[in-house]
Amino acid sequence: SGDTLYLLAIRYNTTVEAIMAANPGINPNNLQIGQVICIPGAAVPPPPTCPVGTFSYTIKSGDTLYQLAITYNTTVEAIMAVNPGINPNNLQIGQVICIPRGGTPVPPCDGFYYTVRPGDTLFSIAAAFNVPLSALMAANPGVDPNNLQIGQQICIPKVMPPPISCPGGTVYTVRENDNLGTILLRFNLSYMDLQAANPNVDLDMLKPGQQLCIMPHQERGCPCPRGTMEYTIVRGDIPHDGATVVALARKFNTSVSELMKINPNLAPGDFVVGKVICVPHHKNYPSA
Known part of the structure; x- marks a missing residue:
């Protein structure tokens, strides 16, 4: 049809x-x-006779000249130059083309790959991942810093940060998918504990590879901040798995990170029956 x-x-x-x-x-x-x-x-058509310094390649599903240029450490322009008449917007599966042999092979990425987004520059990417610009460029020798393409894959190298000072505590390296809440839960810390041990760190903008000083928890007195109210934990708030902070965050429609921030003096282990805590002040909130 x-x-x-x-x-x-x-x-x-x-x-x-x-x-x-x-x-x-x-x-x-x-x-x-x-x-x-x-x-x-x-x-x-007969397969092309590829000139010296190139090799033949058979187009597969999903191939583009841009991806082939990255894979074989060359440029789209160089591929088109050795394939006169090629239509980069109409590659055919099974089509045989010539690929220039790249000069310096691209080193393997010892970190992870990042996909370029609109507005990105190498400088902004380096700043976002706390990587020196020189290290970022060294890990991407074939990348033109003045011509980044949306969707382009950039290697973010592992950079060993200088060791931080943490007398009496332990140094923890932030992992992928870590956030403020998961770290406070993992080490049974309060927001104030972590902030006091890391005064120059923005705890809301943690990045993989970042180092934190972990000090033992110390409970401190702290009034409830504006926009919150006091709430006394009851037995029904304690779930079977013991994850009281997670259950309370869900009950009051907030995140673990936010609940810990409005109770900056408390660690997850302090959330016990009878404890008075601060919770978001909503007109309609679940009853105890």
Whole structure:
């Protein structure tokens, strides 16, 4: 359904005239579903003879000249130069093209890959991941810093940060998917504990590889901040798995990170029956 001689000619790499010549009497304006017609064999062009310094490559599903240029450490322009007449927007599966041999092989990425987004620059990427610009450029020798492409893969190298001072505590390296709440839960710390031990760190903007000083928990007195109210923990707040902070955050429609921040003096282990804590002040909140 929906077939036309024009579409069939494109699909099978031939022409309308050639199909009509192979099917005398066919009415191109009245094709019938189930009608059997002959499709002349399209002439398959011989594979190109690749010049010295290049090699032949057979196009696979999903290939683009941009991806091939990155994979083989060359440029789209260089590929097009050795394939005159190639249409970069109409690569065919099975098509054989020539790929220039890259100069310096791209070193393996010892960190992780980041996909370039609109507005990104190498400088902004380096700042976002706390990596020296020189280290970022060294890990991406084939990347033109003045011509980043949206969707381009950039290697973010592992950079060993200078050791932080943490007398009496332990140094923890932030992992992928860590956030303020998960770290406070893991080490049974209060927000004030972590902030006091890391005064120059923005705890809301933690990044993988960042180092934190972990000191033992010390409970301190602290009034409830504006926009919150006092709440006394009852037995029904304690779940079977003991994750009271998680259950209370869910009960008061907030996150673990936010609940810990409005109770900056408390560690997760302090949330016990009878403890007075601060919770978000909502008009409609669950009853105890």
